[in-house]
Amino acid sequence: MFDIVIIGGGHAGVEAAYMASQFNLKIAIITLPNVGIASAPCNPSIGGVGKGQVVREIDCLGGIMGKLADLAGIQFRTLNESKGYAVQSTRVQIDKVRYSINAEEQLSKIKNIFIIKEEVLGISGSDDMYSVRTTCSTWNTKKIIITIGTFLSGKMHTGLEQTIGGREGVSHTDTLSDFFRDIKMVAGRFKTGTPARINKQSIEYSLLEEQRSDSHVESFHVLHGTNERFLEQKSCYLTYTNSETMRIIRDNKERSPLFNGQIDGVGARYCPSIEDKAYRYPDKDIHHVFIEPESHELNTVYPSGISTSLPRDIQDQVLSSIAGLKKSKIEVYGYAVEYDVIDTTRLGRTLEHKDKKGLYFAGQVNGTSGYEEAAGQGLVAGINAALSNIGKKEFILDRDESYIGVMIEDLVSNIRDEPYRLFTARCENRLYIREDNALLRMYPYRKSLGLAMNIDNYGANYVKAFKLYLNIITSTYLSTGHKFLLDNKINVLRRTSLAEILKQSSLEPIITLEKYFNYVGIDCDLRLVRTLAVTMKYDGYIAKANSHLEKLNKLNKHKINWEDLMASENISFECKQRIERIKPETFGQIKLMEGIRPASLAAIAGTLL
Numbered sequence: 356m357f358d359i360v361i362i363g364g365g366h367a368g369v370e371a372a373y374m375a376s377q378f379n380l381k382i383a384i385i386t387l388p389n390v391g392i393a394s395a396p397c398n399p400s401i402g403g404v405g406k407g408q409v410v411r412e413i414d415c416l417g418g419i420m421g422k423l424a425d426l427a428g429i430q431f432r433t434l435n436e437s438k439g440y441a442v443q444s445t446r447v448q449i450d451k452v453r454y455s456i457n458a459e460e461q462l463s464k465i466k467n468i469f470i471i472k473e474e475v476l477g478i479s480g481s482d483d484m485y486s487v488r489t490t491c492s493t494w495n496t497k498k499i500i501i502t503i504g505t506f507l508s509g510k511m512h513t514g515l516e517q518t519i520g521g522r523e524g525v526s527h528t529d530t531l532s533d534f535f536r537d538i539k540m541v542a543g544r545f546k547t548g549t550p551a552r553i554n555k556q557s558i559e560y561s562l563l564e565e566q567r568s569d570s571h572v573e574s575f576h577v578l579h580g581t582n583e584r585f586l587e588q589k590s591c592y593l594t595y596t597n598s599e600t601m602r603i604i605r606d607n608k609e610r611s612p613l614f615n616g617q618i619d620g621v622g623a624r625y626c627p628s629i630e631d632k633a634y635r636y637p638d639k640d641i642h643h644v645f646i647e648p649e650s651h652e653l654n655t656v657y658p659s660g661i662s663t664s665l666p667r668d669i670q671d672q673v674l675s676s677i678a679g680l681k682k683s684k685i686e687v688y689g690y691a692v693e694y695d696v697i698d699t700t701r702l703g704r705t706l707e708h709k710d711k712k713g714l715y716f717a718g719q720v721n722g723t724s725g726y727e728e729a730a731g732q733g734l735v736a737g738i739n740a741a742l743s744n745i746g747k748k749e750f751i752l753d754r755d756e757s758y759i760g761v762m763i764e765d766l767v768s769n770i771r772d773e774p775y776r777l778f779t780a781r782c783e784n785r786l787y788i789r790e791d792n793a794l795l796r797m798y799p800y801r802k803s804l805g806l807a808m809n810i811d812n813y814g815a816n817y818v819k820a821f822k823l824y825l826n827i828i829t830s831t832y833l834s835t836g837h838k839f840l841l842d843n844k845i846n847v848l849r850r851t852s853l854a855e856i857l858k859q860s861s862l863e864p865i866i867t868l869e870k871y872f873n874y875v876g877i878d879c880d881l882r883l884v885r886t887l888a889v890t891m892k893y894d895g896y897i898a899k900a901n902s903h904l905e906k907l908n909k910l911n912k913h914k915i916n917w918e919d920l921m922a923s924e925n926i927s928f929e930c931k932q933r934i935e936r937i938k939p940e941t942f943g944q945i946k947l948m949e950g951i952r953p954a955s956l957a958a959i960a961g962t963l964l
């Protein structure tokens with residue numbers, strides 16, 4: 356008998372298992388034998404805008420994604436470097452073969468995790484007593500976490516060719532769709548796609564623009580050194596589509612499964628295929644194509660920006676029209692995959708089914724897209740399934756404290772009509788929810804879980820040092836003529852606090868604070884210097900935003916009893932129907948729900964004030 360069975364060994368499943376295993380429970384991951392653990396079927400990278408924040412949150416809560424990304428990192432970059440610190444994010448190009456091998460090795464070392472490489476054929480049971488039937492056996496368990504990605508009624512398309520399965524090379528008949536139909540969880544059909552993989556020797560690199568790693572990028576894992584690299588670093592290369600590329604695509608519209616009616620699933624608006632770009636923007640011919648390394652151990656590269664499901668002969672023509680790719684040889688053709696997603700409004704913020712105790716869902720099957728989103732949900736489901744097993748209070752991350760909290764609340768409050776991706780604009784509190792302060796934000800949550808792990812000393816010291824140095828910064832005053840100010844050509848009109856000096860728009864706050872600490876002989880971790888300096892820089896804005904948010908949050912966090920609302924005469928019948936279906940727990944959740952009319956919302960708010 357297992358305490359928790361996780362179905363699926365993708366990014367959600369791995370994070371769920373890794374977190375749950377820290378509670379000393381007996382965990383199984385049951386996953387398809389022909390799919391690598393934590394494999395990357397699309398872009399070979401971890402992080403990015405909004406997503407880098409999630410990876411750091413996972414890492415600071417004791418998860419594994421950040422560590423794996425560092426160990427397999429072959430290029431490190433800071434995105435949005437020209438923009439404000441709040442929206443800067445780390446992106447790591449990974450060696451996807453190493454990443455998957457490392458993930459399996461790390462999990463295999465944990466003695467209470469059992470990796471079972473079999474297909475799950477069926478699920479039965481209810482309320483903390485489930486059976487999972489696989490090709491060779493039946494496993495009993497108290498909790499199940501379902502993380503089956505794009506495999507629920509998955510169908511792949513390349514031109515007219517259609518194959519049943521969740522990803523290239525894994526054609527299999529989906530056996531779990533009956534279970535999902537029985538529990539009436541399927542909410543819709545989404546699609547995603549991937550570009551062709553090109554033989555790396557067939558590219559004319561001299562015709563492309565080289566993009567090297569940035570020189571200074573903080574590792575994801577807090578215990579890895581700044582700029583610590585574990586593998587040889589590789590460059591990416593940039594090229595562009597042109598009028599000939601787009602003409603080929605536009606001339607073959609009737610052969611595109613996305614536009615000839617063959618594909619029904621809805622794709623991610625923020626990750627369009629090259630067909631989408633060609634037909635939706637008929638006046639634009641030039642689009643970026645980043646040639647990204649996939650692995651030291653593979654002879655292929657990933658051309659980011661041209662995901663496609665066009666027929667093979669058209670894919671050949673498209674690539675050979677692009678500078679540097681004229682002689683390119685395709686090793687694996689691009690394809691789109693359509694798959695079913697579930698109704699996440701039937702889940703609570705722990706990701707447990709509201710009516711089926713002990714059944715949790717995480718990852719792409721919940722209608723999200725992206726490795727980081729999947730891992731963030733896996734972490735939440737894994738921790739909560741474990742806490743429920745040992746009879747402890749649930750673990751909820753708030754949306755004003757974390758990107759993971761934003762994502763979970765968005766997911767459980769609305770049925771999605773397109774794949775959900777995280778980006779900074781989804782977050783109301785993004786000046787505060789930054790990469791640089793993830794440890795400060797997450798450490799209290801981690802502590803509340805009572806888990807002992809290797810980051811604990813570092814975390815506790817970091818929080819202590821932050822408070823200490825913050826105090827020094829706010830209580831240090833420098834006057835005109837002070838040697839530090841003269842040496843660094845900093846002007847002040849009167850005696851001014853170091854905190855105010857760091858806000859001067861002409862100064863780079865991180866460099867200035869680092870110089871000041873050197874000047875007074877304070878030996879401070881560079882990561883902490885960054886967090887302190889950026890915190891000071893945004894201090895005024897955050898305080899202002901916080902005072903607005905505080906008022907809003909008071910209302911948003913108000914617990915509501917949705918059953919009471921059914922009796923109200925001031926709430927419309929349609930709104931009641933939606934409330935009854937979603938069973939929101941807080942006012943904030945009702946506010947996020949689609950179709951709740953302002954008058955009904957005002958009536959509900961009125962009952963709380």
Ligand SMILES: Cc1cc2nc3c(=O)[nH]c(=O)nc-3n(C[C@H](O)[C@H](O)[C@H](O)COP(=O)(O)OP(=O)(O)OC[C@H]3O[C@@H](n4cnc5c(N)ncnc54)[C@H](O)[C@@H]3O)c2cc1C
Pocket residue numbers: 362363364365366367368385386387388390391392393394395396397398473474475476502503504505506521522530531547548549626690691692717718719720723724725726729
């Ligand atoms: C073609 C394609 C293109 C994509 N494009 C992008 C993109 O551009 N950008 C982006 O961010 N993301 C993209 N993704 C999505 C990304 O791969 C996922 O978001 C991420 O991998 C989801 O993680 P997951 O853990 O939810 O599922 P997956 O990583 O898909 O893992 C699912 C797991 O479930 C297992 N499984 C399924 N059925 C069974 C069964 N019956 N029994 C046992 N095990 C089972 C599989 O073995 C697999 O390990 C793409 C995915 C695909 C397939």
